[in-house]
Amino acid sequence: MTNLPMTRRGRRRAPAGSRTLRRRAISMAACGGLVASLTTGCWAEPSAMPAVRDFLIAWQVGNYPAAAKKTIGTDHEKVSDALGEVRAQLDAASLRLALGVPGQDTSTKAIEKKGDEADASFSVKVDLGENGQPWTYKGSMHLRRVGGKWKVVWAPSIINPQLKEGQRLAVVSETPPRATIKDVQGHTLLHKVPAWDFGVYPGQLKNPQRTLTALAKETTIDGGRKLDPERLLGRVRSAPPQRFLPLLTLRKGQDNAEAYRLARIPGIGFRNVQVPIAPTAAPELVGSLGPATADRLQQVGAPYQPGDTIGVSGIQLIQQRRLAGTPTVSVVAQDASGANTEKLRTWEGQQPQEVSTTLNPRQQTKADNALAGLTVPASLVAVRPSDGQVVAVANHGTLGRNLAFEGRYPPGTAFGILSAETLFSSAGMTHSTKTECPGTVTVGGQTFTSKGRPAGSFASSFAGGCATTLAQLSGKVDTRTLMAEAGRLGIGKSWGMGVPAFTGSLPTPANDGEKAAAMAGQGKVQMSPLGMALLAAAAQSGTWRPPYVLSGLTNPAETPQAQTLQPAAINGLKGLLSRAIKTGAARAAYVYGDAVGTTASPTWTEGGQTRTVSWFVGSRGDLAFAIAIEGHASAADVAAKFLRGTPAKTTGTTAGAAAR
Known part of the structure; x- marks a missing residue:
């Protein structure tokens, strides 16, 4: 296969004079050989190669009038238009042409000549861009020598061998129903909700660019993202002219104002549809769908196109390709009516596949009901200690954020679960070890305060949420041991869940004061509700296990191994959490005999404002959970409602959005 000379768009093209000299040199050399063999008529037998080459070069670089002048006939404008429409009809990113046949070596003759007639073979490679894979095929053209010059005999089949007179190319995408x-x-x-599909009939648009620019201008997505009018224009020009082309889906009742604006744009039409896009539960985790803007297309990649409904958050975004599959794309030839359509090439798409989660409908309903009456942002996540399954994810008033997984809060004395585990396993402590709970204590230059209590057992200090006790006991644990235990219990490690989750942050303490703050769940320590629920699960089962919410879709390479706690730590933690819920600050959550847990209400200053998060962290049977409420509220009361399965009453006062 012989490549064309390079043009100013990427291929070198010799100056006109040098090309002429080279042609003459070739002709003279050929004549010399023929004279030696007593053959005459060299000057009457010019090659058809220059005509073929110049036609293909002009077509490839977009100089369609020049290519048309290489054809026989007077209607060069019609030829120029036909060649120029190919890229638009295919929405092609590029068009490459070369002499010869694809897959054959350069020794194969590209031109067969018989007297004043000739046939040339060439290859076509069309980059369909967002429409899918490159399209490569063999092309051919017939030439005739007229007045001593070779000319191309124009026919639509030059564009594609199957294209007939009166036909045009188009791209048809068949999108399967989303899983x-x-x-x-x-x-x-x-569940399905009523919506509108806004779109166009491409062949009926008087001014496609003006219509699509107006559509993009009137469409505001996520407060500022826009559709790309140029990419929309390419999609419309390549679509069958007679078929309705959906470009945007809007929900009724939610996008009414925008729908009204779009309906007033000349050329824009709409259809009423029912689409299964609304989450029935855990919407912040399940995610939402929306139009494919330019930046979203960068995330999900081809073959999705501007305006397509794609996942824009949560599982819908993360598992976009699995849930949506990929469309089947066909290049077709069709007549002006659109009634007669012939497929020239088809690329089969991938069928959508369902995504299964571990969410338990009963536990999910209980979690939603427990938070329903709150007037402040709150999150709840529940897991199964026996295997790490996430069975409920509830977010209330979080403005679409999945703070149950991604919230970043100081854990306060609820972090004492990790601190106590470290003390039990490495310092020889038990829940009955004598401790003190002063109102104020200074460790390493940092001052800690608590509601003072009489000296007693570690269990009684823990039950009272005594931060000063934990700060004092930090002297029994070295930094390396503390950090090692935090790592064993998944803090700051990748869990390989396949969905965004904050796994916690515990920076290595630089001194005794920072270590004391870490033991008390203060300073730079941050945890998510999911991370705290896993600590409660480890205390309940004796083994820390990585969480998962997508069945069969976790990343084994990133999933840490389960970590078994030492027997002394297991017994000690159960004693602490049992005491805290029966006689301590968490006693409002004690509704069943095997329920255990603890509370905390750490405060901190951010942006000049004092913020508070109210925690409950505990378990009952094969169910561990954590609740984080932004503001002053009784997390233990909410925990009791969750365990009983009853709705929460309106409670709590806002302290601002604490999560970052």
């Missing part, structure tokens, strides 16, 4: 997301019992987590 659903299911709970652990196989029930869908999505």
Whole structure:
């Protein structure tokens, strides 16, 4: 296959004079050989190669009038238009042409000549861009010598061998129905809602660019993202002219104002549809769908196109390719009516696949009801200690953020679960070890305060949420041991969940004061509700296990191994958490005999404001959970409602959004 000379768009092209000289040299050399063999008529037998080459070069670089002048006939404008429309009809990123046949070596003759007639073979490679894989095929053209010059005999089949007179190319995308997301019992987590599909009939647009620019201008997504009018224009020009092309889906009742603006744009039409896009539970985790803007297309990649409905958050975004599959794309030839369509090439798409989660509908309903009455942002996450399954994810008033997984809060004395585990396993302490709980204590230059209590057992100090006790006991643990235990219990490690989650932050303490703050869950320590629920699960089962919420879709390479606690730590933690819920600050959550847990209400200053988060962290049977409420509220009361399965009453006062 012989490549074309390089043009100013990437291929070198010799100056016109040098090309002429080279042609003459070749002709003279050929004549010399023929004269030696007593053959005459060299000057009457010019090669058809220059005509073929110049036609293909002009077509490839977009000089369509020059290519048309290489053809026989007077309607050069019609030829120029036909060649120029190919890229638009295919929404092609590029068009490459070369002499010869694809897959054959350069020794194969590209031109067969018989007297004043000739046939040339060439290859076409079209980069369909967002429409899918490159399209490569063999092209051919017939030439005729007229007045001593070779000319191309124009026919639509030069564009593609199957293209006939009166036909045009078009790209048809067939998108399969999106797969659903299911709970652990196989029930869908999505339900259908009424919506509008806004779109156009491409062949009826008087001014496609003006219509699509107006559509992009009137469409505001996520407060500022826009559709790209140029990419929309390419999509419309390549679509079958007679078929309705959906470009944007808007929900009724939610996007009414925007829908009204779009309906007033000349050329924009709409259809009423029912689409399964609304989450029935855990919407912040399940995620939402929306139009494919330019930046979103960078995330999900081809073959999705501007305006396509794609996942924009949560599982819907993370598992976009699995849930949506990929469209089947066909290049077709069709007549002006669109009634007669012939497929020239088809690329089969991938079928969508369902995504199964570990969410338990009963536990999810209980979690939602427990937070329902609160007037401040709150999150709750529940896991199974026996295997790490996440069975409930509830977020209330979090403005669409999944703070149950991604919230970053100081844990306060609830972090004492980790501190106590470290003391039990490495310092020889038990829940009955004598401790003190002063109102104020200074360790390493840092001052800690608590509601003072009489001296007693470690269990009684823990039950009272005594930060000064934990700060004092930090002297029994060295920094390396503390950090090693935090790492064993997953803090700051990748869990390989396949969804965003904050795994906690415990920077290595630089001195005794920072170590004391870490033991008390203060300073630079931050945890998510999911991370705290895992600590409660480890205390309940005796083994820390990595969490998962997507069945069969975790990343084994990033998933840490389960870590078994020492027997002394297991017994000690159960004693502490049992005491805290029965007689301590968490006693409002004590509703069943095997329920255990602790509370904390750390405060900190951020942006000049004092913020508070109210925690409950505990378990009952094979259920461990954590609740974080932004503001002053009784997390223990909410925990009791969760365990009983009853809705929460309105409670709590806002302290601002604490999570970052």
